[in-house]
Amino acid sequence: MNTNLARLAVGETGRITAIGSTGAMKRRLMDMGLLPGAEVLVEKVAPLGDPIEVRVRSYYLSLRKKEAEGIMVEVKS
Template sequence: MTLEDLKPGQEGTVISVGEKGPARRRIMDMGVTPGATIKVIKVAPLGDPIEVNIRGYELSLRKEEAKQIQVQ
């Protein structure tokens, strides 16, 4: 399952984060690393991006990026 599949209000644990590259490094720098709990807060009014809570703060990312994040 990926982060994109979670609905607002649902949470999961990060298993892995996509392919090597600047985007993944940025995602991990922001605290989305294996083992972290991630909760989807809401979806933007136009349907994308999404807002998640991770390590006690709010982060937004596009669905395209959320797809790279495996959760359970």
């Protein structure tokens, strides 16, 4: 199933299929290891509902949902 990273539930893993954002934002996401093919596990949602914490390339990263929406993923079962 294809969706974006912001829509994954806590505990779900997705494989990145595309980065929708452009320019500096895209490069920043890529530099942090969010590239097509990478697997991302949603670890937590902040107490106020945003941002989220994910695990990628064996480290923890937080990003706002707005940024996560630009990351297309294929949900892994």
